[in-house]
Amino acid sequence: MYKGKVFVIKVSGGVFGDAASTHNLMEQVAILHQVGIRVVLVHGGGPQLTQVQKSLGIEPQIVAGRRITDQKSIEVTSMVLNGLVNTRILGICRELDIAAVGVSGVDAGLVRAHKRPPVKVEGRLVDYGYVGDIDLIDAKVLQQLLDERLMPVVSPVSADDQGTLLNINADTVAAGIGAALKAEKLMLCTGAPGILESVDDPCSIISYTDLTGLQRLKEQGSLKDGMLPKAKAIEDAIRGGVRRVHVTSYKSPDSLLAEVFTNEGTGTLVVENISALSPAEQQAG
Numbered sequence: 001m002y003k004g005k006v007f008v009i010k011v012s013g014g015v016f017g018d019a020a021s022t023h024n025l026m027e028q029v030a031i032l033h034q035v036g037i038r039v040v041l042v043h044g045g046g047p048q049l050t051q052v053q054k055s056l057g058i059e060p061q062i063v064a065g066r067r068i069t070d071q072k073s074i075e076v077t078s079m080v081l082n083g084l085v086n087t088r089i090l091g092i093c094r095e096l097d098i099a100a101v102g103v104s105g106v107d108a109g110l111v112r113a114h115k116r117p118p119v120k121v122e123g124r125l126v127d128y129g130y131v132g133d134i135d136l137i138d139a140k141v142l143q144q145l146l147d148e149r150l151m152p153v154v155s156p157v158s159a160d161d162q163g164t165l166l167n168i169n170a171d172t173v174a175a176g177i178g179a180a181l182k183a184e185k186l187m188l189c190t191g192a193p194g195i196l197e198s199v200d201d202p203c204s205i206i207s208y209t210d211l212t213g214l215q216r217l218k219e220q221g222s223l224k225d226g227m228l229p230k231a232k233a234i235e236d237a238i239r240g241g242v243r244r245v246h247v248t249s250y251k252s253p254d255s256l257l258a259e260v261f262t263n264e265g266t267g268t269l270v271v272e273n274i275s276a277l278s279p280a281e282q283q284a285g
Contacts, residue, residue: 179240
């Protein structure tokens with residue numbers, strides 16, 4: 001059904017804190033890759049970065065779900081994301097016989113970005129430091145890897161035109177790559193079971209919604225902390241041409257496969273307009 005289609009799968013760094021969850025998720029990625037789906041894997045690494053920062057005496061600062069990155073922190077960010085996390089994923093790929101290649105946003109100009117200027121957040125001016133906003137995704141290097149049946153494993157670290165390293169939210173990078181490749185699906189694997197109607201009720205999973213519904217959830221305060229940049233990434237991906245975005249938990253067994261191959265799924269499906277869903281999909285929700 002999806003052979004030859006592009007799926008961009010973004011995995012949160014939290015999954016790599018648990019060996020069983022990591023292997024479960026990567027085994028599902030291996031199946032998708034083996035049946036001919038062209039997978040691009042984008043990873044975060046927030047928990048690992050926080051751990052290393054604290055061990056070096058650097059106190060992490062996060063505002064509205066986004067990390068402030070000073071000069072010391074960008075060096076640690078590059079070390080952790082491009083080194084520790086990316087290489088760990090490649091090691092698992094070798095174990096599972098996935099032909100994978102590690103890249104970052106810096107490689108071959110994949111993610112072209114500029115340093116974010118100070119912005120107002122919740123009524124105060126915030127300087128995020130060495131954090132980037134994307135100008136352009138040049139996906140040629142990814143396309144070449146996919147054409148060779150290789151799976152790109154992408155770290156979100158990028159740089160501006162002067163070579164200054166910049167930290168970019170991994171959801172944002174995944175959405176940009178999905179749009180650039182006109183991906184069939186963007187799949188966001190997170191610690192949450194999906195998008196929740198109430199953040200205090202893990203059983204209030206929304207099976208499906210659209211961009212209008214996403215805006216409603218934001219206005220009523222259902223989207224908080226790390227889900228805020230995810231919601232922006234979802235909107236950017238869909239407006240950029242990605243047909244469907246799935247938010248699912250890496251903690252749920254077979255969550256990726258269920259989202260792809262069943263109407264029910266396990267998390268939240270987001271489309272541009274609910275009318276695009278089949279009656280069976282709407283009934284399943």
